[in-house]
Structure formats: structure tokens, C-alpha cells
Amino acid sequence: MTNEGRNFYQEFEVFSSKTxxxxxxxxxxxxxxxxxxxxxxxQENFMRREPAADIWVVKRSHVRKMTxxxxxxxxxxxxxxxxxxxxxxxxxxxxxxxxxxxxDEKEIMSWGEDKQK
Amino acid sequence: MSMTLSxxxxxxxxxxxxxLDRIEKGEKIEADDWMPDDYRQTLIKLISMHGxxxxxxALPEKEWVPKAPSLRRxxxxxAKVQDExxxxxxxxxxxxxxxxxxxxxxxxxxxxxxxxxxxxxxVFHMPAPTWGDAGLIGWLVDGAAIITxxxxxxxxxxxYARALKRICAEEVFHAQHGEAIILALAEGTDAQRxxxxxxxxxxxxxxxxxxxxxxSTTTGTSKQDITIKYKIRxxxxxxxxxxxxxxxxxxxxxxxxxxxxxxxRYDKTEEKxxxxxxxxxxxxxxxxxxxxKSKDRLNLRINAYExxxxxxxxxxxxxxxx
Amino acid sequence: MxxxxxxxxxxxxxxALTELLYQLADDDFVLAFRGSEWxxxxxxxxxxxxxxxxxxxxxxHAAMYYQLLEDLGEGKAxxxxxxxxxxxxxxxxLLEEVNGPGHYLKEPYYDWAFAVVRHYFYAQAKKVKxxxxxxxxxxxLAQAAVKINMELYYHLLHWKTWFTxxxxxxxxxxxRMKKAVVKVCQDFAGVLTLGPKADEIAGFHLIEDENQLKQxxxxxxxxxxxxxxxxxxxxxxxxxxxxxxxxxTDLDTALETLSEVYxxxxxxxx
Numbered sequence: 188m189t190n191e192g193r194n195f196y197q198e199f200e201v202f203s204s205k206t207x208x209x210x211x212x213x214x215x216x217x218x219x220x221x222x223x224x225x226x227x228x229x230q231e232n233f234m235r236r237e238p239a240a241d242i243w244v245v246k247r248s249h250v251r252k253m254t255x256x257x258x259x260x261x262x263x264x265x266x267x268x269x270x271x272x273x274x275x276x277x278x279x280x281x282x283x284x285x286x287x288x289x290x291d292e293k294e295i296m297s298w299g300e301d302k303q304k
Numbered sequence: 305m306s307m308t309l310s311x312x313x314x315x316x317x318x319x320x321x322x323x324l325d326r327i328e329k330g331e332k333i334e335a336d337d338w339m340p341d342d343y344r345q346t347l348i349k350l351i352s353m354h355g356x357x358x359x360x361x362a363l364p365e366k367e368w369v370p371k372a373p374s375l376r377r378x379x380x381x382x383a384k385v386q387d388e389x390x391x392x393x394x395x396x397x398x399x400x401x402x403x404x405x406x407x408x409x410x411x412x413x414x415x416x417x418x419x420x421x422x423x424x425x426x427v428f429h430m431p432a433p434t435w436g437d438a439g440l441i442g443w444l445v446d447g448a449a450i451i452t453x454x455x456x457x458x459x460x461x462x463x464y465a466r467a468l469k470r471i472c473a474e475e476v477f478h479a480q481h482g483e484a485i486i487l488a489l490a491e492g493t494d495a496q497r498x499x500x501x502x503x504x505x506x507x508x509x510x511x512x513x514x515x516x517x518x519x520s521t522t523t524g525t526s527k528q529d530i531t532i533k534y535k536i537r538x539x540x541x542x543x544x545x546x547x548x549x550x551x552x553x554x555x556x557x558x559x560x561x562x563x564x565x566x567x568x569r570y571d572k573t574e575e576k577x578x579x580x581x582x583x584x585x586x587x588x589x590x591x592x593x594x595x596x597k598s599k600d601r602l603n604l605r606i607n608a609y610e611x612x613x614x615x616x617x618x619x620x621x622x623x624x625x626x
Numbered sequence: 627m628x629x630x631x632x633x634x635x636x637x638x639x640x641x642a643l644t645e646l647l648y649q650l651a652d653d654d655f656v657l658a659f660r661g662s663e664w665x666x667x668x669x670x671x672x673x674x675x676x677x678x679x680x681x682x683x684x685x686x687h688a689a690m691y692y693q694l695l696e697d698l699g700e701g702k703a704x705x706x707x708x709x710x711x712x713x714x715x716x717x718x719x720l721l722e723e724v725n726g727p728g729h730y731l732k733e734p735y736y737d738w739a740f741a742v743v744r745h746y747f748y749a750q751a752k753k754v755k756x757x758x759x760x761x762x763x764x765x766x767l768a769q770a771a772v773k774i775n776m777e778l779y780y781h782l783l784h785w786k787t788w789f790t791x792x793x794x795x796x797x798x799x800x801x802r803m804k805k806a807v808v809k810v811c812q813d814f815a816g817v818l819t820l821g822p823k824a825d826e827i828a829g830f831h832l833i834e835d836e837n838q839l840k841q842x843x844x845x846x847x848x849x850x851x852x853x854x855x856x857x858x859x860x861x862x863x864x865x866x867x868x869x870x871x872x873x874x875t876d877l878d879t880a881l882e883t884l885s886e887v888y889x890x891x892x893x894x895x896x
Contacts, residue, residue, distance in 0.1 A: 190620055190622070191613075191617065191620075192411075192613055192616030192617040192620045193409065193411050193620065194620040194621045194622070194623070195616035195617075195619055195620040195670070196409050196410050196411065197621070215394060215397065215466075215467075215470075216397050216401075217393065217397065217672050218397070218400075218410060218670075218671075218672060219670075219672060220616070220619035220620055220621065221619070221621070221791075223787050223791065224619070224787060224788075224791065226787075227676060227780075227783060227784045227787050227788075228672040228673065228675070228676050230780075231675050231676040231678075231679040232390060232393060232672055232675050232676065233470075235386075235390070235675075235679065236474075252336060254336065255311050255336065255337050255338055256311040256312055259311065359666075359671065362665065362666040363666060366665055366666050366730070366731070367731055368887075369662050369663075369665055370659055370662050370663055370730065370883050370884050371883055371884065371886045371887050372887065373708070373887035373888040373890075373896035374704045374708070374888070374896050375685065375688070375689045375692070375703060375704055375707055376704075377896060378662070378685060378884075379682055379685055379686060379689070382662055382665065382678055382681060382682050382685070383678075383682055385665055385666070385678070386665070386674075386675055386678035386679065386682070389665070389666060389671060389674045389675050389678070390675045392671055393671045393672055393675060396671065410671075435887045435896075485896075488895055488896055489896075491895075492894050492895060492896075493891060493894055495890070495891065496891070496894060600731075600732070603733075604666075604667075604731065604732070604733075604734070607733055607734065607735075608666070608667040608668075608734065608736075611734070611735055611736065612667075612668070612669035612670075612738055614738075614797070614798055614799065614802065615669035615670070615738050615792070615799070616669060616670065617797055618792055618795035618796060618797050618798070618799035619791060619792070619795055619799075
């Protein structure tokens with residue numbers, strides 16, 4: 188054989204979600220010759236004792252990771268309250284003067300629910 | 305993409321200083337991060353030995369998988385030995401990523417093992433002639449392994465710490481699986497009780513050896529200083545051995561079993577166990593693949609690997625698929 | 627039939643039911659035993675882990691069938707699994723066959739092609755039977771079949787993946803697979819048959835008629851064989867019908883190993 192079986196050991200990253208529609212999380216990596224074999228190895232290698240509702244396998248070379256230098260680009264100053272509700276907390280007091288409640292996250296996220304009588 | 309290559313421009317000394325800083329702060333080092341050579345080498349040596357020991361560790365128990373005495377025990381020991389292979393998988397993946405810069409893969413790990421360059425743990429060179437040994441391995445050998453592995457759960461190397469977290473979670477099952485076998489035997493017939501006592505007598509010295517020599521003067525080499533310096537682990541070999549004795553001696557004695565060391569005692573003023581030293585020259589001999597079962601187990605592994613080479617060749621893509 | 631009590635009141639029904647249960651239990655048990663001998667010896671570490679899960683599932687299914695027999699008063703499940711003599715066993719001869727030359731602890735020249743083909747063919751046959759058993763006239767068996775069915779999807783996917791990939795791979799693999807297919811087919815009729823009480827078993831609607839089951843299995847296999855240009859040979863029973871208690875020395879040595887500890891004291895608690 189050309190490579191004496193060495194290329195059998197291709198690297199795959201394994202991801203899974205625990206519940207239907209749940210977030211997909213990285214689990215671990217395994218070696219397999221192709222993605223079909225990788226897929227049939229994945230659950231038993233990493234999720235023998237936990238539920239899995241979906242599994243993804245990705246060739247590692249298809250994952251563009253950050254280098255250590257690039258990770259430095261992820262740093263942020265802690266001065267961005269204007270992006271979050273934290274920067275608008277004073278509205279609660281303001282609205283109270285008009286006898287209104289603040290439309291906070293809890294309130295707004297509840298609007299999608301069907302009203303029950 | 306243009307990036308500020310600030311890290312790349314640092315001198316080697318500066319990188320090394322920053323690396324130590326990160327470890328000091330409790331940050332995790334990842335596979336692609338800069339790391340000093342001796343850190344990488346130490347990890348490769350430690351983790352490839354740990355990984356291959358799991359794979360070789362499946363073999364002494366393997367004998368008892370088809371022989372287990374009930375359906376429940378057959379299922380339990382299958383799952384337990386499966387986990388050993390699974391732990392080997394996790395650890396070898398971590399080691400393989402560390403070896404990548406040297407162009408080494410799982411193939412080289414296997415060849416290193418077969419040539420005798422990659423050692424495996426002393427306990428897995430020993431015979432396991434009865435069902436009592438199958439129970440004892442789960443109880444005390446895994447007990448010893450839990451002591452050393454939990455000591456590294458906070459290892460500075462992130463991938464190793466993550467693998468160990470998975471492994472230790474499964475070790476809890478292993479410990480209970482071992483205890484279930486042992487308690488059934490301890491509460492059983494005289495012949496069953498004798499089976500465990502024999503196993504303890506057979507394994508005691510190996511269990512003491514499991515943690516390695518107290519200092520490098522005992523055997524000439526010991527990696528414990530460098531692993532502690534780099535925060536891969538926190539306790540010394542002797543501290544781990546004492547932890548093991550603390551946890552397990554009372555349990556052994558509570559079952560009316562004895563430990564084959566008349567000199568064994570707890571020194572209250574020193575707060576430590578005093579025990580008869582195992583034969584450390586024999587330890588060296590064993591881990592050089594001259595133990596009673598070393599050759600058989602290596603041959604079994606070589607035989608299986610080579611006998612199945614056609615499968616890997618058949619499915620090996622001509623070009624590494626990118 | 628809803629319960630063991632009802633069954634015990636009808637000797638003819640009970641005889642057919644226990645016959646079928648022994649076949650199902652012994653098939654799964656002995657194949658899971660053969661699979662467990664592979665532990666640590668598979669071509670690939672990741673596969674070792676996956677294969678072991680399938681063996682655990684299969685042994686778990688055997689335990690469920692032995693439990694149904696225990697409920698019918700046949701004896702304790704562990705004794706049924708470990709204590710019965712070879713001539714009392716109802717498993718197909720193909721499933722007791724050794725994995726290859728050698729011993730599981732010494733020079734095992736185990737044949738991965740044979741493992742893949744035997745397990746793949748068996749998983750498909752089991753799927754066909756389980757689908758039929760879901761409508762069994764014995765309700766506890768029908769309920770067991772619904773549960774067992776859940777795990778068969780993975781077994782089939784796993785073995786089919788290995789089978790199709792190796793059968794169409796480069797090098798010596800296709801030739802090895804072809805040889806394994808021929809070997810497995812020589813005795814595979816022994817897996818598909820319901821044995822000497824086949825008529826009673828089908829007559830009591832415990833499972834469908836064996837010819838129907840066989841045809842369904844052939845149809846499923848053809849879906850994989852035809853497109854790949856492979857030939858599915860006629861299945862035979864060259865070495866005899868295990869359902870009749872006819873077995874090879876491979877079963878004797880298997881029983882010796884799997885009951886070695888149990889036999890030291892069958893009355894003891896382990």
C-alpha cells in the first residue's frame with residue numbers, strides 16, 4: 188500500500204447536542220479514515236453515558252482556529268455599558284415618575300408567550 | 305487578515321516568562337500555544353505513557369470479560385474494560401496533538417510501544433490469575449489510579465485536564481464496580497474470601513510501586529520535580545502513596561482481610577504510614593518489560609495491531625484528505 | 627397472552643414460546659460472548675470502544691430474554707445463560723463459531739472481515755425478527771421487542787458502514803470480504819430458521835412464518851448488494867441446525883470459558 192495505512196488516522200472534531208434543538212457543543216476529537224466511520228465512532232466514544240440528540244463530525248483541518256497572537260484580538264475594554272441594559276438602568280426610576288414599568292428583559296421576553304386566562 | 309503579531313515578536317526568554325506567568329495565574333495552556341520544549345517533552349512522556357497504560361491495562365482484565373460469573377458481571381466488566389480503551393483513546397489524542405510538531409502520529413506511538421521505547425505502568429505487567437484479581441484491579445488498582453489522576457485534574461495543560469475530567473467521572477463507576485465484586489466475594493464462601501486475600505497478597509507490592517519511587521535516588525529517574533514545577537500535578541509520589549494508604553487500608557481491614565506487611569503501621573506523630581519498601585530494583589526491571597506478563601501482553605497487542613493492518617490500509621485514503 | 631400465568635395454563639403454547647425465547651436468548655448471548663473476546667483487539671482503538679457497546683447491548687438483550695424465561699419458571703436467568711449444556715442450547719451454529727484462529731489471550735488471528743459480515747448479517751436478521759416480534763401474541767415479548775428495537779438502528783448503521791466501506795475498498799479488502807460472505811452464507815440459514823417447532827411458533831402468532839422473515843431479510847440485503855455489484859449467495863445450513871441442539875466443538879470451548887468462574891460454585895453469589 189502507498190502509505191501503509193498511515194492516512195487511516197485522520198483527525199475529526201466531534202460535536203453534539205444533548206436535546207433536540209439544543210446547542211451543539213464540542214466534545215473531543217477522534218481518529219478515523221473518513222467522516223462516515225468517524226460518525227459511527229462518535230457517540231460510543233464520548234457520549235456513552237449521556238444523551239445525544241444530534242452529532243456533528245468535522246475534519247479538523249476544516250476548523251480555522253485562532254493562533255495565540257490572534258486570541259489577543261479578543262480582548263475588550265470594560266467600558267461598553269451603552270451596549271447593554273446595564274447602561275440604561277436609570278430608566279426604571281424615570282418611568283416610575285410616569286407610573287409606568289421599565290420594559291426590561293424579563294418583560295420583553297415574555298411577550299412571545301400566548302396569553303392565558 | 306492583518307494581525308498585530310505582538311506575541312510572535314517576543315524573544316524566547318520573554319515568551320518563557322509569559323508562559324510561566326500564565327501557569328502561575330492558573331491559566332490553561334492549549335495545544336497550539338507556545339510552550340517550552342521541556343514542558344512539551346514532559347507532557348508527551350507523561351500522557352503517552354498514561355494513555356498506553358490504559359490500553360495495556362485492558363489486557364489483564366480482558367481475560368475476565370468473557371469469564372465473568374453472571375450476566376450482570378459480564379456486562380459490568382465489559383463496560384469497565386471498554387472505558388479503559390476509551391481512556392486510552394482520550395489520552396492518546398492529547399499526546400498525539402502534542403507530538404504533531406515532531407511529525408509523530410498514533411502509528412509511532414504504537415511502534416514505540418512495540419520496540420519497548422514507550423513504557424507502560426508496572427501494575428499491567430503482572431498476572432491476574434483469578435476472578436479475585438479482576439475485582440481487586442477494579443477496587444485497588446483503579447483506586448490508586450484515581451488518587452494520581454484526581455491530583456492532576458487542575459493540570460496546567462488544558463487538554464489533559466479536560467481528558468482527566470472525563471476519565472475521573474468514569475473512574476467513580478470503576479471503583480464501585482470493583483467494590484461490588486469484592487464485597488460479593490467478601491460476603492461469600494470461604495473459597496471466595498480466600499480468592500480476594502490471595503489477590504491482595506499478590507498485588508500489594510505492585511500497588512505500593514504504582515506511585516513510583518519517593519525520590520529519584522531510588523531508581524535513578526523521576527519526573528515528579530518537573531511536573532510539580534509546571535503545575536501539571538501538585539503532590540509528590542510519596543504524598544500520593546500516603547493518600548492511597550489513608551483511604552484504602554481501613555477499607556481492606558474492615559472486611560477482615562489482611563495486608564501482607566507485618567511492619568505496616570500508622571505513625572501518629574509523623575502522621576504517615578510506615579511500610580516495608582517494595583523492591584525498587586524489581587520495579588525498574590518490570591517497567592523495562594521484564595515483568596511476569598510483559599512479553600505476553602506486548603505480543604498480544606502487537607499481534608492484534610499487525611493482524612488488522614489490512615483494515616487500516618484498505619480504508620487509508622491515498623492522500624490525506626484536507 | 628398477557629402473563630406467564632396464562633401461558634402456564636396452555637402447555638402447547640408454552641412449549642412453542644419457550645422454544646422461541648431460547649433461540650433468541652442463546653443467539654444474542656453467544657454472539658455477544660464472541661464479540662467480547664474481541665475487546666482490546668479491534669483494528670482501531672475508537673472502534674474497540676464502539677464495538678464493545680454493541681456487545682453490551684446484545685448481551686443486555688439476551689439478559690432480557692433469559693428473564694422472560696425465568697418468569698415462565700424455566701430457572702434463574704444466570705443459570706440459563708451459564709449452566710446449560712451444549713446440546714440444550716438453541717443458538718445458530720454460525721454464532722458460536724470462533725472469531726478466527728488462536729485464543730483471545732494468545733495469538734488471536736481474528737478475522738475482522740468475518741466479524742463485520744457475521745455481525746452485519748445478524749443485525750439485519752435481528753431487525754427483521756424484532757419488527758415481527760413487536761406484534762407477538764405474547765405481550766411481554768412484544769414489549770421487549772419494542773425496547774430492543776431502539777438499539778438496533780445503531781448496530782445496523784455501524785456494521786453496514788464497515789461492510790460497505792471494506793467491500794468497496796482498495797487492496798485485498800474486497801477479496802477478504804467476499805470470502806467472509808461465502809463463509810457466513812454457508813450457515814446463515816441456521817440464523818434465519820425457527821427450528822423444528824417453526825410451525826407451532828408461527829401458528830401461535832409468536833412471530834411470523836420463517837419463510838416470510840427470510841424473504842424480508844433477503845430483500846434488505848439485496849438493497850446493499852445489488853448496487854455494489856456484489857453477489858449474495860444462497861444461504862445454507864451446512865453444519866446443521868443449532869435449534870435442534872446440534873453444535874460444534876466451538877460451542878463446547880465457549881461454554882467452558884464463559885462459565886469457568888460460575889462453575890466454581892453455581893450456588894454462590896458472585
